[in-house]
Amino acid sequence: MPASRPPDEPVYLDHAAATPLNPDVAAAMEAAATLAFGNPSSPHTAGRAAKRLLEDAREQILGTLGGRGAGAVRDRLVFTSGATEANRLGLLGLAGPANWRPEGGLVAVSTRDHSSLRAAAVELGGRGWQVVELPLVGTGAVDFAPARSLPALPAPRILTTTTVCGQTGIRADVEEEAKLAGAGWLVHADATQGAAWDDLAFATGPWATLALAPHKFGGPRGIGGLAVKGGVTLAAISPGPQELGLRGGTEAVALAAGFARALQLAAADRAEAANRVATLRDRLEQGIVASARTAGIDAVVVGADAPRAPHVALVALAGLDRQAVAMAADLAGVCLATGTACASGSTEPPAILAALGLPESYRGGSVRLSLARTTTEADVEQAVASLAAVLNRLGPRPRT
Ligand code: PLP
Numbered sequence: 001m002p003a004s005r006p007p008d009e010p011v012y013l014d015h016a017a018a019t020p021l022n023p024d025v026a027a028a029m030e031a032a033a034t035l036a037f038g039n040p041s042s043p044h045t046a047g048r049a050a051k052r053l054l055e056d057a058r059e060q061i062l063g064t065l066g067g068r069g070a071g072a073v074r075d076r077l078v079f080t081s082g083a084t085e086a087n088r089l090g091l092l093g094l095a096g097p098a099n100w101r102p103e104g105g106l107v108a109v110s111t112r113d114h115s116s117l118r119a120a121a122v123e124l125g126g127r128g129w130q131v132v133e134l135p136l137v138g139t140g141a142v143d144f145a146p147a148r149s150l151p152a153l154p155a156p157r158i159l160t161t162t163t164v165c166g167q168t169g170i171r172a173d174v175e176e177e178a179k180l181a182g183a184g185w186l187v188h189a190d191a192t193q194g195a196a197w198d199d200l201a202f203a204t205g206p207w208a209t210l211a212l213a214p215h216k217f218g219g220p221r222g223i224g225g226l227a228v229k230g231g232v233t234l235a236a237i238s239p240g241p242q243e244l245g246l247r248g249g250t251e252a253v254a255l256a257a258g259f260a261r262a263l264q265l266a267a268a269d270r271a272e273a274a275n276r277v278a279t280l281r282d283r284l285e286q287g288i289v290a291s292a293r294t295a296g297i298d299a300v301v302v303g304a305d306a307p308r309a310p311h312v313a314l315v316a317l318a319g320l321d322r323q324a325v326a327m328a329a330d331l332a333g334v335c336l337a338t339g340t341a342c343a344s345g346s347t348e349p350p351a352i353l354a355a356l357g358l359p360e361s362y363r364g365g366s367v368r369l370s371l372a373r374t375t376t377e378a379d380v381e382q383a384v385a386s387l388a389a390v391l392n393r394l395g396p397r398p399r400t
Contacts, residue, residue, distance in 0.1 A: 004376060010333045011383045013284075015216075016166055016193060016312055016370035017337060022218030025262045029220060032057075032257035040251050041242065050253050057256035064263045065210070065227055066201040073230030075203060078246045079256055082224040083192040084116035086211035089226050089237055089246065090188040091120035094158050094208060095129065096235020104128035105156040108181075110135070110142050111355040112165040112172070114340065117190055121160065130154060136355045139306040140170035144180050157185045163194035166340050167350050167368060168303040169312025178206030186232070192216055192224075196266045197274050197309050208232045218373070219262030223255035266373075273373045278310035280380050281371055285313045287384030288369075292317055294388070295395035302358060302366065313369045316358055320365035320394055322349070328394060329367070332386040337368040 005011065012020075036053040038046030058077050059069055067075035080086045095105065107129050109121045125131040132150070134142040142161075147153065159181050161172050171194070178187050189207040191200060196217035202210060209232065213224035228234055240248015266273075285301045292299035298318035317325060322338040329336050339350045349363040358366075369383070 013369040015372035028261040029258040033254035057260035060260040083213035086226040090209035093234030164309040291388035297395040316362035317365035
């Protein structure tokens with residue numbers, strides 16, 4: 001069960017940006033750092049010990065993801081610095097010489113994709129690739145019409161998808177999307193927000209590559225990974241002898257050990273934790289919407305009718321300014337977000353809100369609250385009470 005929060009600490013509801021390090025993970029990292037101080041590329045005893053721990057972590061992560069660890073076409077895992085780099089390696093790697101034609105190919109993205117994925121697609125655009133923006137339907141699924149209406153579909157084609165949207169928590173049905181796209185597409189999936197909650201069954205899923213980062217589920221930051229389906233050829237974007245030749249540089253063995261432990265812990269209580277966290281999220285959403293209405297503010301939960309992961313609540317407050325809400329919430333002891341952490345300086349509301357058809361008056365007032373396994377009922381009750389006071393102050397006076 002989650003530990004209770006000291007009363008003078010703020011309620012932290014920004015776990016989609018980063019989660020606290022799980023003490024069990026910290027212990028695994030400390031043990032690995034003590035044991036594996038050598039460079040995994042060194043052939044001596046200390047180097048070999050480090051290499052062994054690194055490969056154990058890799059194998060364990062692939063195993064937890066449901067990857068194929070043996071046989072002629074085994075799946076692989078490349079450690080990266082985080083999901084941003086994993087997304088870039090996935091997209092640019094798939095677009096590399098093995099799958100490449102001089103005239104470039106086609107890459108499809110959508111507004112639910114993280115900025116790192118969209119930036120990688122833009123980079124491909126700069127190399128002559130055609131970039132297609134797939135619109136979203138109301139439930140957050142992509143509409144393939146713009147790709148189908150192209151006079152000719154260039155090959156190769158890469159479909160980017162996000163298993164759980166970091167801004168809304170809406171799940172993608174990647175299986176269905178791959179089917180709708182049809183033959184000839186390589187799928188790169190960003191599972192950064194979904195990995196803590198979903199059994200990804202990597203070996204049988206429709207993806208060629210899958211990005212993830214453990215700081216979203218109690219693991220360390222500074223490391224991420226790209227799982228690569230057996231038989232898929234990737235080009236290195238930062239070549240070197242390490243990491244199967246796909247990423248140069250001395251590997252972070254202790255971080256890899258922490259990554260493996262964090263994923264293992266997340267997988268161990270997935271179903272129970274998802275239920276518990278979804279119940280807390282629902283309570284949080286209901287509490288905020290009710291408080292907003294009491295304060296005379298119209299409020300909606302974005303994606304309420306869509307399939308969602310349990311940990312994200314995106315609440316749109318009509319007529320309010322999301323930066324003002326976030327600042328006032330922080331002063332009142334609640335850490336929440338105005339969108340993804342990378343976009344928190346942006347003055348523009350997240351583009352996905354328009355793509356999902358949210359009326360303009362709500363878009364500027366959307367705030368994201370995100371939970372984790374460590375979130376307690378007391379946290380939620382405290383947040384609801386504090387935000388009720390904030391909304392009462394910021395919102396229009398109740399009509400008499
Ligand atoms: N993809 C998604 C869906 C995310 O939510 C994030 C971070 O918030 C990233 C990618 C980037 O992850 P990292 O910070 O590990 O680079």
